[in-house]
Amino acid sequence: MRTQQGALSGLKILDLTHSLAGPFCAQLLADHGADVIKVESLDGDFFRKNGPFAPEDQERHFGGLFQTCNRNKRGIAIDLKTTEGKYILLELVKQADGLIENFRSGVLERLGIGYDVLKAINPRLVYTTIRGFGDDVGGESPYKHWPAFDIVAQAMGGWMGATGPDADHPMKVGAGAGDTISGMFGAIGTVIALYHAKNTGVGQHVDIAMVDSILALSETVVSQYSYRGVSARPVGNGIPGLAPFDTFQASDGVIAIAAPHNPQFHLLCQLLGCPELIEKPEYANEQLRWDHYQQLNADLERYTRQYTKQALIEMLSGRVPFSPIFTGEDIFKDAHFAARGMLQEVEHPGCATPKKITGIPVKLSETPGSIRTRAPKLGEHTVGILHDLGWDDAKIQELQAKGILKIAS
Structure with a gap:
C-alpha cells in the first residue's frame, strides 16, 4: 500500500553540519521520512548568509543555497560550548538513531562530545562524518587536518586534471560536486550502517572523505593510468575513447x-x-x-x-x-522536469510568493519521498524539540535567558 510517510519514517537523525556536503547528506534522509533535527550554533550555519536572495526578501533568514539543502528539517540553536548546551545534545543523542557532522577533525572531541563519548551513551548510534580528507576509521590521511571546499576535492580527486579545454586550463564542473557527491556517499553509508544497527543493536562510525568521493567517480582517470600508465588529459566535453x-x-x-x-x-x-x-x-x-x-x-x-x-x-x-x-530558464520551462516533479515550490520567509527548489530524484513506487517543509529559521523548532525531551517552558525560558538557546521569533 502506497504511503506518504517515507521509507525512513521513524528514524531520528541529528544534523550537526554546515555548508553543503553535510546538510545535503542529512536532507537526503529527511526527504524520505527521517526526522532530521538541524543543530546549529547561535550564529547559525554560515550558509544562511549566502545568496541568492530574492529582491523582495528583506528578512534574509536564509538564502537560496541554504533552502536547497535544508528542507524537511526541524531546527534547534544551541551553544555547544556551554555545559548546559552539551547536556541538551547528549539528551538528544540518547533518542537518536544517527548523527552527521562535518566539522574539522577533532572539533567535537575538544568540546567533549566526540564519537567515543556519544557511543558510550547510545551504543546503536550511527555517527557519520564528512571531511575533506576523512577521519581515522578509513585510514589516517597525511592531509587529515587540511580544510577543504568543493574545488579542493575536485582538484585532488582527479576531475579537474581531466576536465577543461586542454591541460593548461583545468576546470571544475559547474555545481558543487565535491560536496554533493560526498553527501550522497554519506547518506548511502548512513543507511547501510543504520540497517546493520537495526539487526545487531551496534552502531558505528561512517567515515566519508570528499576527495575519496570524487576519486570513486573518476573512472577514466583510474582505468587509463592503471591499465596503460597514461594520465587522463582534458579533452573538452568529450570522454577518452568515445567519438563523436x-x-x-x-x-x-x-x-x-x-x-x-x-x-x-x-x-x-x-x-x-x-x-x-x-x-x-x-x-x-x-x-x-x-x-x-x-x-x-x-x-x-x-x-x-x-x-x-x-x-x-x-x-x-x-x-x-x-x-x-x-x-536555468530552459530547465524551468521544460516538460520533462515538470512531469518528474524535479522543481518543487516551497514557502520562503520574507517572500510573498513561493520559490522553486530541486525535487527528489529517487522515485519510489510504494514509499515516495516528499518535500514537506521549507528549511527552518534559526532556532525555529527549539521549543518543540525540547518539549519532546519532556522539558517545560520555564526551563526552556531560563536557558534562553542565559544565552544557551536561540528561539526564532
Missing part, C-alpha cells in the same frame, strides 16, 4: 551529441545529410573515430552549423543521444 561525444555549434547556439557506436554514428550522419562520412576510412570504427576525434568533430560541425537548435531537436531527438545545452 562532444558539444557542437548550431547556427544559434550549442548542442551536445553522443553517437560513438557504429549504428548511432551511421544514423547521425544520415540524419545530418553527410552519409559520406560513414565511408571515410579514418571513421570506420569506434577506435579510429576516437583517434581522429578532432577532425571528426570539425567535419560534423560543418553540418550542425547549418541548422538551428530547434531544427536539430526535431531532427535528432529520440533517434540519437542528443540535447540542447539547457540554461
Whole structure:
C-alpha cells in the first residue's frame, strides 16, 4: 500500500553540519521520512548568509543555497560550548538513531562530545562524518587536518586534471560536486550502517572523505593510468575513447551529441545529410573515430552549423543521444522536469510568493519521498524539540535567558 510517510519514517537523525556536503547528506534522509533535527550554533550555519536572495526578501533568514539543502528539517540553536548546551545534545543523542557532522577533525572531541563519548551513551548510534580528507576509521590521511571546499576535492580527486579545454586550463564542473557527491556517499553509508544497527543493536562510525568521493567517480582517470600508465588529459566535453561525444555549434547556439557506436554514428550522419562520412576510412570504427576525434568533430560541425537548435531537436531527438545545452530558464520551462516533479515550490520567509527548489530524484513506487517543509529559521523548532525531551517552558525560558538557546521569533 502506497504511503506518504517515507521509507525512513521513524528514524531520528541529528544534523550537526554546515555548508553543503553535510546538510545535503542529512536532507537526503529527511526527504524520505527521517526526522532530521538541524543543530546549529547561535550564529547559525554560515550558509544562511549566502545568496541568492530574492529582491523582495528583506528578512534574509536564509538564502537560496541554504533552502536547497535544508528542507524537511526541524531546527534547534544551541551553544555547544556551554555545559548546559552539551547536556541538551547528549539528551538528544540518547533518542537518536544517527548523527552527521562535518566539522574539522577533532572539533567535537575538544568540546567533549566526540564519537567515543556519544557511543558510550547510545551504543546503536550511527555517527557519520564528512571531511575533506576523512577521519581515522578509513585510514589516517597525511592531509587529515587540511580544510577543504568543493574545488579542493575536485582538484585532488582527479576531475579537474581531466576536465577543461586542454591541460593548461583545468576546470571544475559547474555545481558543487565535491560536496554533493560526498553527501550522497554519506547518506548511502548512513543507511547501510543504520540497517546493520537495526539487526545487531551496534552502531558505528561512517567515515566519508570528499576527495575519496570524487576519486570513486573518476573512472577514466583510474582505468587509463592503471591499465596503460597514461594520465587522463582534458579533452573538452568529450570522454577518452568515445567519438563523436562532444558539444557542437548550431547556427544559434550549442548542442551536445553522443553517437560513438557504429549504428548511432551511421544514423547521425544520415540524419545530418553527410552519409559520406560513414565511408571515410579514418571513421570506420569506434577506435579510429576516437583517434581522429578532432577532425571528426570539425567535419560534423560543418553540418550542425547549418541548422538551428530547434531544427536539430526535431531532427535528432529520440533517434540519437542528443540535447540542447539547457540554461536555468530552459530547465524551468521544460516538460520533462515538470512531469518528474524535479522543481518543487516551497514557502520562503520574507517572500510573498513561493520559490522553486530541486525535487527528489529517487522515485519510489510504494514509499515516495516528499518535500514537506521549507528549511527552518534559526532556532525555529527549539521549543518543540525540547518539549519532546519532556522539558517545560520555564526551563526552556531560563536557558534562553542565559544565552544557551536561540528561539526564532
